[in-house]
Amino acid sequence: MSELIISSIDQHVGMIKLHRPEVLNALNLELMRQLVEQLEAFEQDENIYVMLLTGSDKVWAAGADINDMASTTMVEMYNRNQFARWERIKKISKPIVAAVNGYALGGGCELMMHCDIIVAAENARIGQPEINIGVMPGAGGTQRLTRAVGKATAMDVVLSGRFLTAREALEYGLVSRVVPAENCYSEALRIAHELCTKSPIALRLAKDAVLKAHEMSLTDGLEYERKLFYMLFATHDQKEGMAAFLQKRPPVYNGT
Numbered sequence: 001m002s003e004l005i006i007s008s009i010d011q012h013v014g015m016i017k018l019h020r021p022e023v024l025n026a027l028n029l030e031l032m033r034q035l036v037e038q039l040e041a042f043e044q045d046e047n048i049y050v051m052l053l054t055g056s057d058k059v060w061a062a063g064a065d066i067n068d069m070a071s072t073t074m075v076e077m078y079n080r081n082q083f084a085r086w087e088r089i090k091k092i093s094k095p096i097v098a099a100v101n102g103y104a105l106g107g108g109c110e111l112m113m114h115c116d117i118i119v120a121a122e123n124a125r126i127g128q129p130e131i132n133i134g135v136m137p138g139a140g141g142t143q144r145l146t147r148a149v150g151k152a153t154a155m156d157v158v159l160s161g162r163f164l165t166a167r168e169a170l171e172y173g174l175v176s177r178v179v180p181a182e183n184c185y186s187e188a189l190r191i192a193h194e195l196c197t198k199s200p201i202a203l204r205l206a207k208d209a210v211l212k213a214h215e216m217s218l219t220d221g222l223e224y225e226r227k228l229f230y231m232l233f234a235t236h237d238q239k240e241g242m243a244a245f246l247q248k249r250p251p252v253y254n255g256t
């Protein structure tokens with residue numbers, strides 16, 4: 001079985017690169033299987049605090065593999081239950097930083113939206129062009145996108161199939177930062193390493209709480225946030241972080 005992702009570890013950062021260059025990193029079932037298994041392996045690895053997901057310097061991912069889907073029937077699609085695999089990405093509790101160059105389309109945009117800090121290159125082109133091939137988004141492109149950018153922009157993107165530039169995506173709140181293409185990967189890696197200097201347990205609970213803002217009412221979300229905040233007072237890292245501040249020294253976290 002060929003490797004459709006390339007993974008490596010740099011200190012506490014687990015890195016995954018999508019690698020199907022001949023089809024612009026189109027997300028076929030095997031790539032998604034390898035990707036999800038590697039994310040879960042990093043999730044289990046105590047040495048990994050943060051993950052970094054990237055495509056090539058030309059493309060993030062041009063969507064789900066159209067060859068995979070072209071002659072698929074409704075029942076086959078239903079039985080495949082691809083969504084189960086995507087749901088597993090949602091369960092990754094460690095922060096995922098994305099370095100996005102070039103096209104992030106369809107499933108590629110939906111995969112990008114599963115990431116937590118999204119660094120987009122100036123050359124990034126982001127969209128949900130499923131409408132151009134007779135379908136519509138199926139992995140969050142009508143839901144996460146709308147929550148991120150609001151109805152007006154989501155309707156524009158989903159119904160017209162047009163691509164947003166990186167600058168537009170930043171303006172609409174879909175990506176976190178925009179950088180020159182040549183710096184995209186190094187900037188994302190720098191951010192990932194910066195996150196590794198924080199408490200790993202605080203990072204995970206903070207990610208959890210932010211994501212809940214899309215799923216809970218304000219009252220429930222505030223209560224959830226407060227409980228996670230209290231929970232952190234049972235950790236070594238809370239004692240260490242506050243003591244280090246008062247002693248005017250850098251904290252040494254261990255994620256416990």
Ligand code: DAK
Pocket residue numbers: 022023024026027062063064065066067082083084086103105106107108110129130132133137138139
């Ligand atoms: N699938 C398969 N092959 C693709 C592909 C894709 N999505 N995108 C590009 N390729 C292939 C092209 O066919 C071409 O192959 P060869 O002809 O060389 O064999 C090669 O990559 C280079 O592409 P182009 O020659 O087209 O390159 P250009 O620079 O001219 O154009 C482009 C780049 C990105 C504008 C164009 O390739 C394009 O429009 N690609 C399709 C984009 C698209 O429609 N994406 C949405 C696909 S639908 C779900 C989960 C996910 C999804 C749904 C459900 N569940 C969990 C239920 C997601 C659905 C989708 O993403």
